[in-house]
Amino acid sequence: MVNPDLVKERQNSTLDVDKLNLFFGQNLLLSTERYKHILNLKKRLTNQIKSLYDENYENLERNDKYELVLRKSIELIEFGLENNIDNYLEYTYIIGEVMGTEKQIFGLHFTMFSISLDLWSTPEQKTHWANFMKQNGIFGTYIQTEIGHGTYLRGLETTATYDSQTQEFILDSPTLTSIKFWPGASGKTCNYAIVMAKLIIDNKEHGIHAFVVQLRSLENHRPVPGIELGDIGKKHAYEGIDNGFVKFNKVRIPRDNMLMRFAHVSPNGEFKRTGNEVVMYACMLIMRGILCMFASLLHSISTTIAIRYSCVRRQTADPSGIEPQIIEYQTQQYRLLPGLATSYTNFFATVNFRNILNEFKKSSENFLKIDSNEIAKLHAISSGLKAIVFEDCLKFAQLNRLCCGGHGYSASSGLQPVIQEADAGCTYEGDNTVLYLQTARYLLKSAQKGFSPHLLPQNFQETKDSKVFVRFEKYTSLFEKLFEAKLREVSERMFYLIEEKNMNQYDAWNNSSLLLVETARIYVSVFVIYTNLKSLNDHSKMECNQNQIVLEELFELYLLYGIVEKFSIHFLKLELIDGTRMTDLQTKFFELLKKVRVNALCLVDAFGWSDSNLASSLGVYDGNVYEKLFDYAKNSLFNKNDVHKVYDKLVKPYVETKAKL
Numbered sequence: 001m002v003n004p005d006l007v008k009e010r011q012n013s014t015l016d017v018d019k020l021n022l023f024f025g026q027n028l029l030l031s032t033e034r035y036k037h038i039l040n041l042k043k044r045l046t047n048q049i050k051s052l053y054d055e056n057y058e059n060l061e062r063n064d065k066y067e068l069v070l071r072k073s074i075e076l077i078e079f080g081l082e083n084n085i086d087n088y089l090e091y092t093y094i095i096g097e098v099m100g101t102e103k104q105i106f107g108l109h110f111t112m113f114s115i116s117l118d119l120w121s122t123p124e125q126k127t128h129w130a131n132f133m134k135q136n137g138i139f140g141t142y143i144q145t146e147i148g149h150g151t152y153l154r155g156l157e158t159t160a161t162y163d164s165q166t167q168e169f170i171l172d173s174p175t176l177t178s179i180k181f182w183p184g185a186s187g188k189t190c191n192y193a194i195v196m197a198k199l200i201i202d203n204k205e206h207g208i209h210a211f212v213v214q215l216r217s218l219e220n221h222r223p224v225p226g227i228e229l230g231d232i233g234k235k236h237a238y239e240g241i242d243n244g245f246v247k248f249n250k251v252r253i254p255r256d257n258m259l260m261r262f263a264h265v266s267p268n269g270e271f272k273r274t275g276n277e278v279v280m281y282a283c284m285l286i287m288r289g290i291l292c293m294f295a296s297l298l299h300s301i302s303t304t305i306a307i308r309y310s311c312v313r314r315q316t317a318d319p320s321g322i323e324p325q326i327i328e329y330q331t332q333q334y335r336l337l338p339g340l341a342t343s344y345t346n347f348f349a350t351v352n353f354r355n356i357l358n359e360f361k362k363s364s365e366n367f368l369k370i371d372s373n374e375i376a377k378l379h380a381i382s383s384g385l386k387a388i389v390f391e392d393c394l395k396f397a398q399l400n401r402l403c404c405g406g407h408g409y410s411a412s413s414g415l416q417p418v419i420q421e422a423d424a425g426c427t428y429e430g431d432n433t434v435l436y437l438q439t440a441r442y443l444l445k446s447a448q449k450g451f452s453p454h455l456l457p458q459n460f461q462e463t464k465d466s467k468v469f470v471r472f473e474k475y476t477s478l479f480e481k482l483f484e485a486k487l488r489e490v491s492e493r494m495f496y497l498i499e500e501k502n503m504n505q506y507d508a509w510n511n512s513s514l515l516l517v518e519t520a521r522i523y524v525s526v527f528v529i530y531t532n533l534k535s536l537n538d539h540s541k542m543e544c545n546q547n548q549i550v551l552e553e554l555f556e557l558y559l560l561y562g563i564v565e566k567f568s569i570h571f572l573k574l575e576l577i578d579g580t581r582m583t584d585l586q587t588k589f590f591e592l593l594k595k596v597r598v599n600a601l602c603l604v605d606a607f608g609w610s611d612s613n614l615a616s617s618l619g620v621y622d623g624n625v626y627e628k629l630f631d632y633a634k635n636s637l638f639n640k641n642d643v644h645k646v647y648d649k650l651v652k653p654y655v656e657t658k659a660k661l
């Protein structure tokens, strides 16, 4: 039986959940038909493979967790092959039924490893590695970070020295700090890797390049001679994944194992650049595009859990003696609903970014013929977008945890892996602060050279001519003005520090970096606004007015949250909004919270997450949260025996001693 509060919430909502879910799916997978097909596969998968949640994953020891994750990951690859799923996004979306929000082990194999091979290989190398992978059981990973350096790519110390006598590269980790550290699944699982190392020919350095390196024997899985590798130990999360360390001791690999699409080393050791090095960024762009979408989906998971639970949970009697649902409290709405709005806006921003990237990829022959200014702009947005979506995901996941009170702290709430994943996502694939600064560097250049840094979604003119655009223009222009003012402020500050204070560029940059980060954040927010206007306009063509109204309310909430909370200090300081207007907007924001609350449950239903995907006692669709919570407690391995085995060893002697006193 469905919890009566949830029944009532669903009855009172004005939203057509199925229609909105289809719009969501069509945006996610680019076709409604495809989305329906994938949903069917999800159902089939649920009947075929037991989920981690059902296997009591949370209660297992690390070795057992690793084994279970590995077993599931292999079964899932088989499932993907049987059902012809070769699109990583679709694959990841499907396997959530089994993995919940835990990572499967071959993530890097399907992303950085495969994408690097695809983009950085010459055509011959591409064919060679594709055949090789087909004929052998290759599990690949991507190895870049070292103990001493992650952010600073040029600081990497691993060397690949060319020996023209044997036509081989010699990979070496000359120092403690050069040991590779962190790569996913490199400790125990993967047998091949793309390794980033400094190329040296005849004592001359030629920058960082990618090399395909065998890590383990394909016969007995032992490390290849000269390679020392292992797991880096317990982390905050990802217990099922073996992030590893890898040390090279003069390991020889054939010349062909350097990926040579952009730089070539001839048999006699001649080095030649053969393409636009900037295109190397393209690999990161695709990876970031995918990552950004995952972050927005992850965000929607914690939102679903917290909103469902807040509709079920009742606490503290009101004057009439009735305990209200906790979602009725303004403080609860204030913490939950901007997160809901942001999970929608970030979703639409990230799918639009993916679409923009796809267009560029198609029109530029796999980025080969892309203009370097365009790549720079895409890179600036991708960096900032990755930072903002993970930042939001983490911030709201933590707030969602708090909104679930004590039960939110139980591992069964399913919130912990979301928080941990979002937390890690703020660091891996580029530390967020560093990424914002990269975006800011591009923005300063745009200010100096006088070009617009904005990236517009496809067919934006059509959006600009739409009713939706007109309706939100007053907000859009406020954010645009804020961005311009902020960019002016930081440019002037840099100029002042350099010209008036005689600082060098480096120090001026460092002394302005907080402003730079904030400017980048606002810049990305403008991109989020543009892309959401496009998506809202697309949605308006579906002729589902009731949903359009709700989505527009939600978007307005996002905008108002940005004005009265997130960026309020900047709007006030730069005198774009005065105190009176800010107060009015804040009142509007509070009013809007009440409106959005009416449809909150159905808005999270529309994400379409199944119970197995949420893997949460608090987020179940039928709202029977207390039953689930109690089942979870009873199934804890800690409760296997009524009297714990340490009783005889510790408790009994203590009790007996006390009894004698």
Ligand SMILES: Cc1cc2nc3c(=O)[nH]c(=O)nc-3n(C[C@H](O)[C@H](O)[C@H](O)COP(=O)(O)OP(=O)(O)OC[C@H]3O[C@@H](n4cnc5c(N)ncnc54)[C@H](O)[C@@H]3O)c2cc1C
Pocket: 108, 142, 143, 144, 145, 148, 149, 150, 151, 152, 181, 182, 183, 184, 243, 424, 427, 428, 429, 430, 431, 432, 433, 434, 437
């Ligand atoms: C879960 C997880 C999985 C990972 N998987 C992989 C993997 O598969 N393969 C791989 O190669 N690596 C992997 N990594 C490593 C990851 O990519 C790096 O940790 C990340 O790029 C950050 O680099 P860092 O550790 O050197 O941080 P640091 O650069 O040392 O950052 C530390 C602090 O210094 C600040 N900082 C650094 N530089 C600057 C600057 N120029 N200006 C201002 N502030 C600065 C940062 O903001 C941060 O607060 C993984 C990491 C994690 C946590």
